Amino acid sequence: MEKIHNTLRDSPVARWTALILLALTMFFAYMFIDVLAPLSTQLETSLKWSPDTFGAVAGSEYFLNVFVAFLIFAGIILDRIGVRRSAILSGILMVIGASIKLYGISDHFNAGGFGYDFFNSFWTGFPASAKVACMGFAIFGCGVEMAGITVSKGIVKWFAGKELALAMGLEMAIARLGVFSVFRLSPYLAEQGGITLSVGVGTLLLLIGLLSFSVYFFFDKKLDSQTDSLRTASDPEEEFKVSDLKAIFTSKTFMVVAGLCVLFYSAIFPFQKFATGMLESRLGMTTVEAGNLFSYFPIGAMILTPFLGWFIDHKGKAATMLFAGSLLVIICHLIFAITPVENFTFAVALGAIILLGISFSLVPAALWPSVPKLVDNKVLGSAYSIIFWIQNIGLMLTPILIGWSLKVSNPGVAERILAGEDIKYNYTVPMLIFAAFGVAALALAFYLKVLDKKKGYGLESPNIRK
Numbered sequence: 001m002e003k004i005h006n007t008l009r010d011s012p013v014a015r016w017t018a019l020i021l022l023a024l025t026m027f028f029a030y031m032f033i034d035v036l037a038p039l040s041t042q043l044e045t046s047l048k049w050s051p052d053t054f055g056a057v058a059g060s061e062y063f064l065n066v067f068v069a070f071l072i073f074a075g076i077i078l079d080r081i082g083v084r085r086s087a088i089l090s091g092i093l094m095v096i097g098a099s100i101k102l103y104g105i106s107d108h109f110n111a112g113g114f115g116y117d118f119f120n121s122f123w124t125g126f127p128a129s130a131k132v133a134c135m136g137f138a139i140f141g142c143g144v145e146m147a148g149i150t151v152s153k154g155i156v157k158w159f160a161g162k163e164l165a166l167a168m169g170l171e172m173a174i175a176r177l178g179v180f181s182v183f184r185l186s187p188y189l190a191e192q193g194g195i196t197l198s199v200g201v202g203t204l205l206l207l208i209g210l211l212s213f214s215v216y217f218f219f220d221k222k223l224d225s226q227t228d229s230l231r232t233a234s235d236p237e238e239e240f241k242v243s244d245l246k247a248i249f250t251s252k253t254f255m256v257v258a259g260l261c262v263l264f265y266s267a268i269f270p271f272q273k274f275a276t277g278m279l280e281s282r283l284g285m286t287t288v289e290a291g292n293l294f295s296y297f298p299i300g301a302m303i304l305t306p307f308l309g310w311f312i313d314h315k316g317k318a319a320t321m322l323f324a325g326s327l328l329v330i331i332c333h334l335i336f337a338i339t340p341v342e343n344f345t346f347a348v349a350l351g352a353i354i355l356l357g358i359s360f361s362l363v364p365a366a367l368w369p370s371v372p373k374l375v376d377n378k379v380l381g382s383a384y385s386i387i388f389w390i391q392n393i394g395l396m397l398t399p400i401l402i403g404w405s406l407k408v409s410n411p412g413v414a415e416r417i418l419a420g421e422d423i424k425y426n427y428t429v430p431m432l433i434f435a436a437f438g439v440a441a442l443a444l445a446f447y448l449k450v451l452d453k454k455k456g457y458g459l460e461s462p463n464i465r466k
């Protein structure tokens with residue numbers, strides 16, 4: 001007689017609830033990531049953060065992940081201690097990091113509070129507030145990236161063989177909603193109570209995220225106990241060994257995916273930090289207006305990503321989507337870079353933002369559910385962590401490069417703004433750099449399609465097999 005083994009993951013209510021709990025934390029985490037993004041203008045006047053300081057703070061999110069290789073350890077930790085414990089650890093790191101960043105930009109600290117004299121005593125060209133903000137953001141960055149790989153592995157755990165790409169698409173959609181919300185909320189809160197209020201609210205929301213991960217803990221525990229009791233002696237769980245990582249590093253296809261990931265995301269996330277300033281400059285808008293206009297970007301991605309996930313689950317075509325997404329990112333950045341002033345209207349900017357939103361749906365929807373097709377489940381956490389690590393190198397360096405290129409392509413502008421003049425930066429060079437990342441991503445996406453055809457990874461095949 002055929003035995004039917006039901007676990008929690010076979011219950012749609014349970015697995016979608018697990019997804020909501022994981023995604024809610026990512027919603028708050030993505031809000032915090034960009035809480036300062038729409039405030040570059042205020043930061044320049046109130047805390048004396050020039051574009052390169054702003055870029056360095058934005059890039060600091062990735063310092064520890066990259067230089068201390070925290071992300072690699074996070075992947076190993078995840079594969080060893082499992083999803084639920086890793087989730088709690090990442091949530092705690094995010095709250096600690098956010099609180100330090102909040103302290104660094106607070107009036108209390110900047111009026112000479114605890115540690116101010118010390119942080120003001122060295123490298124005086126870089127404000128003390130920015131130094132502390134960098135420290136906090138780097139710790140937060142460890143937490144958020146660890147949360148990212150944990151959530152990805154968690155979703156595979158609950159949805160493998162089921163609606164995997166849809167679930168990942170929905171999780172990302174909820175995260176994009178976080179970005180949309182923060183681009184609306186942060187300038188408003190800053191207007192009401194200053195930058196500290198924006199960051200303070202963001203920190204509080206992260207505490208709620210930690211709570212959500214804590215509730216998830218019990219779902220995960222129950223699922224594991226059910227899975228363990230179903231496992232037979234002849235079918236033991238495969239143990240993770242650090243030596244298994246060799247297979248990841250030596251896989252050419254995996255490295256192509258990682259390269260595509262770093263190039264594509266370098267043209268997206270760092271751009272998010274500079275987009276408001278660029279729109280203010282190109283369209284002569286206020287910060288609030290530019291933040292509102294740019295908020296259509298994550299909203300577009302939010303709406304489309306789950307549909308594309310559903311499409312990949314049922315029809316496949318992930319490699320083609322990676323190619324199309326990379327092409328769109330080039331077109332969009334070129335529109336921002338080279339459209340003459342007289343033609344760069346609100347409608348043109350909105351059109352480019354919508355295109356970018358489509359691109360930002362195609363690539364993430366296709367990329368992340370493709371990883372389990374390339375590596376073994378026992379090293380999946382590490383595989384995600386290695387891709388994230390390589391991606392983080394780009395995400396850390398790009399804002400620094402962009403901030404620097406903005407400064408050197410606009411000689412004297414930072415000084416004139418600090419002296420109170422109402423002039424704007426020219427963003428042509430930074431936007432061309434973003435477009436160049438897109439070109440390189442496109443080349444890798446093409447190569448990936450070739451490799452997939454040759455080696456048969458099934459990247460173009462649906463996830464759900466009938």
Ligand SMILES: NCCCC[C@H](N)C(=O)NCC(=O)O
Pocket residue numbers: 033145148172175265269364388391
């Ligand atoms: N500044 C945002 C960093 C999130 C990066 C993360 N490693 C990631 O790639 N997440 C997937 C996504 O599409 O958001």
